[in-house]
Amino acid sequence: MLENFAFYLSLVLLITFLLILAKKIQVAYPVLLVIAGLAVSFIPGIPTIKVDPELIFFIFLPPLLYEASWTTSWKELWRWRRIIFSFAFVVVFFSALSVAVFANYFIPGFSLALGFLLGGIVSPPDAVSSGAILKFVKVPKRFASILEGESLLNDASSLIIFRFAMIAAVTGQFVWQEAAASFVWMCIGGVGIGLLIAYLFLKMHKLLPTDANTDMLLTLVAPFVMYLAAEELHASGVLAVVSGGLFLSYRNQDFLSSASRLRAVTVWESFCFLLNGIVFMLIGLELPEIVSGLGNTNIYTAIGYGAAVTLVLVLVRIFAVYGAVVTTIIMRNFIKVADREIPNWKSPMLLAWTGMRGVVSLAAALSIPITLADGSPFPERNLILFITFVVILLTLVVQGLSLPILLKNFPPQDRDYIKSEKEIDYEIRTELAQVAIDKIRTDYPDKIETFPALKDQLSIWEKRLNSSEVIINYEEYQNIYSDVINTQKKYLITKNRKELLLNEEIIRKHLRLLDLQEEKLNIMK
Incomplete structure (x- = not known):
């Protein structure tokens, strides 16, 4: 660690420079950081970067999700709850199913269980990626709210699919009754644990003689406690952090002083900005390690598989978005809450084109064990890792760079906010x-x-x-x-x-x- 300290310090300086450059040239910084990490990884003599999935799941994911939930409007989340929940759970499931079927039929050596494993990894659009890119493009408020809400919740649903697929791939068995019960507990337990711990932290803020500094420390500790408690009880740590963060954000005027709120905004923005930069740089730097594990698999063939899986994900999302429009047209004849105004064909494409993948997909892929219980290599682990990397790279770079062009040529109309x-x-x-x-x-x-x-x-x-x-x-x-x-x-x-x-x-x-x-x-x- 110490012998590579200068390299890690240089990386932090490079990340800072790239963040400044991204703002200057008006390009979403995840795109620039991933490309830069990819370029740096080819420099001779660069130390090999090995990303520990536990590091991402426990160190990076809780604070990033917590900050995203604090900045998400509960009012907007509730307003668009139907489409958010359908995209966060139903669309994620159909995306995973589509990838599973494709992999089973077109990628040699992939069983349906391995296909679902890959599908669970690459199916969720990433909250961090979406949030970072949306800061650089101007989209209607309803689109931003739907994307923020969806990306907060879909990590939980995809990780649930990933866990069940992992069990099926390792044991060769899948018990529907146990899976259904586990799914219910992970969702309800995750939300319940998150709300309970959030309530306890609220009481600590109110009852203890805290000041701005101690309030800040409590807010930094809270997401890690929520995540760890839920995971220890085999519930969803992601849902625990999101539900707890939403609860505390909604009640923050009740227990935080103005000084604490001002300091929290500054500290959390800087903290998460740095974490985002490190995560996206690590995605690019991880490529040599992933490629070295391909073994006898032809790299061009593997790239083709990754591009095909990316195409499947994009097409499923486009179909889901326009399917939601058709469903709304039908349901408005039966229920009053359905949107009465239907957008033209261009506007839904914007929502369909914002399915960038990121840190959760990479961490899930890296968490696949190297060997099975009997000591034999985990089937197709290296190919799954490489396909995941290609999907992340293509969705971030292609969709991230083309989104501003799409907005320029097909400017959406904000039907909710007529006034500037x-x-x-x-x-x-x-x-x-x-x-x-x-x-x-x-x-x-x-x-x-x-x-x-x-x-x-x-x-x-x-x-x-x-x-x-x-x-x-x-x-x-x-x-x-x-x-x-x-x-x-x-x-x-x-x-x-x-x-x-x-x-x-x-x-x-x-x-x-x-x-x-x-x-x-x-x-x-």
Whole structure:
């Protein structure tokens, strides 16, 4: 480990540079990182990278899923629950079934059980990949909500398929009754354990004398406790983390202070950004290890199998999306909750084209044991690994790079939000100002003249009611205000350097206040 420390440090620096480059050239960073990892892996003398699946399942997956669940809207998840659950469970099952049938018929040496094993590995679109790519493209809110909700839940369903297929491949037996009971427990138990542990953490936050630092530590520990507890009880650790994260996110105003919430956003964004970068770089770096295990299998034939499996997955998803549209057209005649407006044929293609695979698929493939219980090699393990890598690479690179082009040529119409974000934002700011004015004039009318600061703030809110700067010339206003803030910062820094007896902590406090004002401006973009 220590002898390769310089190499690992160089990787972190390379990841940082590529993340900056991805933002500069407006390319989703998972695509750039996977390609870079692939390129680095061919450099002579590079240390061989061996990814421990337990490292990904326990170290990487819980915090990434937890952060994704905190940023997912429960309201949107519930609104689109029918299509999300159908894609997260039904479509994943049919994807796994399609891959199993294809592998059984067209890949020599693949039994139906091995086909289901491969299908369970590559069937779920990845939450990390989808979330990272969606940050670089503008899609309608309903599409983003469906994709976020689906990718949060489908990891659990695919890993359940993977477990059952693994048992069938190892033992040659599959008992439907036991599988059904295990499936129910994994789902219900995973959700229940996640909610229970989340409730306990909520109580710790509320009852213990915590501050922003200890609150931050508790939020960092929570996903690992949820995942480990569920897995120890043979339930779904993924569902435990997702359900617990959604619960705490929904209730965060009840137990976290404003300071804790501000710090949590900053820490979690940076933490998960680094984890994402490492994971996608590792996917590319793992290729030499995977290729070396192919043995006598021709690499071009293996690439062909991977490309064919990718095509099967893409076609099944396209069929599922348009099938959902047809189902909605039929069901709206019988139930009121069905969407009354049906999109044109172009819009569903956008949803169909966002099935990128990623970290969960790689970790599941790597977790296949090298040998069976009798010591014989696990059948087709190396080929399954290679096909999985090809699927991840093709979906990330091809779909990830072509998605912006698809959006440009077939721009979807957002039928839910007619007003622009700036218009909605301005309305909310105006309404908040009116709420504040009503509160002061109703409950504290006698204090307005007593406290000049209160009177000044009241004047600011009243002026905001008649101001349209946010919509009309906000960018120009923002540039001017940013320039003023930077001038104030320079003044504080100069003052601190000149006055040796001035307490620097006071200067830092005012610099943080200016940083908050600047961040407030950036949020309003």
